[in-house]
Amino acid sequence: xxxxxxxxxxxxxxxxxxxxxxxxxxxxxxxxxxxxxxxxxxxxxxxxxxxxxxxxxxxxxxxxxxxxxxxxxxxxxxx
Numbered sequence: 001x002x003x004x005x006x007x008x009x010x011x012x013x014x015x016x017x018x019x020x021x022x023x024x025x026x027x028x029x030x031x032x033x034x035x036x037x038x039x040x041x042x043x044x045x046x047x048x049x050x051x052x053x054x055x056x057x058x059x060x061x062x063x064x065x066x067x068x069x070x071x072x073x074x075x076x077x078x079x
Contacts, residue, residue: 033058 022034033055040048 027062029062030059033062 022031022038025031025034036051036058037055040051043051
């Protein structure tokens with residue numbers, strides 16, 4: 001049994017400066033919701049749950065808004 005640590009495992013950030021950058025989607029509303037998750041590793045469990053819940057609500061509202069606006073979805077790529 002090996003006791004070596006997996007080198008692909010990243011350390012948990014301990015400050016906001018150590019946290020990875022959130023993805024950029026090109027949709028300002030989605031990007032703001034995702035950016036709010038950037039500090040999750042530095043928050044306690046209760047704060048993480050609250051932040052995740054708020055982001056989920058924001059993303060759901062964005063998705064529902066796009067559906068209500070009748071924005072056509074692109075066709076899937078041909079296989």
